[in-house]
Amino acid sequence: MHSFGYRANALLTFSVTALAFICAIASFSDKFSNQNPSAEIQILNINRFKKQSYGNDEVSLTLDISADLQSLFTWNTKQVFAFVAAEYETPKNSLNQVSLWDVIIPDKEHAKFRIQTSNKYRFIDQGHNLRGKEFNLTLHWHVMPKTGKMLADKIIMPGYSLPDAYK
Amino acid sequence: MGWMGETIDSIKSIQIRQLLTQAISLGMIVTSALIIWKALMCVTGSESPVVVVLSGSMEPGFKRGDILFLHMSKDPIRAGEIVVFNVDGRDIPIVHRVIKVHERENTGEVDVLTKGDNNYGDDRLLYAEGQQWLHRHHIMGRAVGFLPYVGWVTIIMTEKPIIKYILIGALGLLVITSKD
Numbered sequence: 001m002h003s004f005g006y007r008a009n010a011l012l013t014f015s016v017t018a019l020a021f022i023c024a025i026a027s028f029s030d031k032f033s034n035q036n037p038s039a040e041i042q043i044l045n046i047n048r049f050k051k052q053s054y055g056n057d058e059v060s061l062t063l064d065i066s067a068d069l070q071s072l073f074t075w076n077t078k079q080v081f082a083f084v085a086a087e088y089e090t091p092k093n094s095l096n097q098v099s100l101w102d103v104i105i106p107d108k109e110h111a112k113f114r115i116q117t118s119n120k121y122r123f124i125d126q127g128h129n130l131r132g133k134e135f136n137l138t139l140h141w142h143v144m145p146k147t148g149k150m151l152a153d154k155i156i157m158p159g160y161s162l163p164d165a166y167k
Numbered sequence: 168m169g170w171m172g173e174t175i176d177s178i179k180s181i182q183i184r185q186l187l188t189q190a191i192s193l194g195m196i197v198t199s200a201l202i203i204w205k206a207l208m209c210v211t212g213s214e215s216p217v218v219v220v221l222s223g224s225m226e227p228g229f230k231r232g233d234i235l236f237l238h239m240s241k242d243p244i245r246a247g248e249i250v251v252f253n254v255d256g257r258d259i260p261i262v263h264r265v266i267k268v269h270e271r272e273n274t275g276e277v278d279v280l281t282k283g284d285n286n287y288g289d290d291r292l293l294y295a296e297g298q299q300w301l302h303r304h305h306i307m308g309r310a311v312g313f314l315p316y317v318g319w320v321t322i323i324m325t326e327k328p329i330i331k332y333i334l335i336g337a338l339g340l341l342v343i344t345s346k347d
Contacts, residue, residue: 005341027312078228079227079228081228081264081284083246083247083266085246091272092271092272093269093270093272094270094272095268095269096269096270097245097246097268098246098266098267099247099266099267102266102284121266121267121282121289126269126278140247142247142249142264144228144229148313149311149312150311150312150313152248154247
């Protein structure tokens with residue numbers, strides 16, 4: 001009853017249980033944080049808008065993205081992954097989501113930013129439906145904790161549209 | 168040397184009944200672990216409810232050796248979700264983020280493109296020959312939670328199988344020589 005084996009076993013079981021409990025509580029504490037992020041996106045310029053040789057439309061644009069995600073950070077946050085996606089509808093597809101730009105925010109200081117950039121990933125449609133197309137720009141964020149449950153949410157900004165003719 | 172003598176004595180003095188009892192208790196432990204695993208598969212709706220992160224392509228969010236908890240629901244797949252998928256012909260699952268979604272109007276079928284956060288380009292290079300998109304049946308689950316570092320045990324046991332054998336051998340020895 002008092003051998004080294006039993007004592008080591010009891011110690012290990014207790015420490016694993018205590019660690020699991022601490023992780024669960026850390027994750028639970030995230031529920032009480034008050035979060036109110038904000039963002040604004042403007043399209044500065046449509047650089048290129050053409051039909052590819054396979055028949056799909058492709059757009060290249062420059063965006064001005066400003067956001068304040070500082071309230072998402074808690075002591076249990078490892079990083080926040082934010083990305084901007086264009087969302088639109090076409091006759092063939094009820095929903096298209098194309099990610100245009102993303103960033104990894106490692107801490108609270110970097111969470112308030114303003115950046116002007118062209119799209120990181122190519123905005124290509126399945127088809128040639130983009131002329132005159134209205135679309136939403138959505139800023140999504142994904143809070144990745146140091147331990148526990150991940151949280152994702154978004155701000156939808158409607159009302160953007162592409163020109164009626166190729167450029 | 169006295170310990171060796173004791174071990175040999177205890178091995179010699181094992182009766183059949185005691186041996187059978189120990190074998191059955193060991194079997195019970197293994198099967199209850201299996202039951203818990205299968206129950207997890209049912210509850211989360213995913214073929215492998217827990218996966219270990221093997222590469223650094225999602226750093227700094229998920230590092231090598233982290234464990235991910237997966238859940239698969241009928242909800243449509245949307246951009247930003249971290250999904251685990253199998254490429255045809257490869258048996259190692261990949262954990263990356265969805266960056267493009269094209270969902271068909273009538274059938275609800277979906278074309279998905281993924282990319283690791285820490286990778287420069289998207290995953291088209293990882294997909295099978297000629298494959299441009301992932302479909303729903305490739306996706307095994309969405310990551311909903313994670314624990315850091317715990318997966319290193321699995322990685323070590325896979326990459327240095329000798330440790331696995333040593334561990335099992337030691338456990339076997341412990342079962343045989345323990346008094347109860």
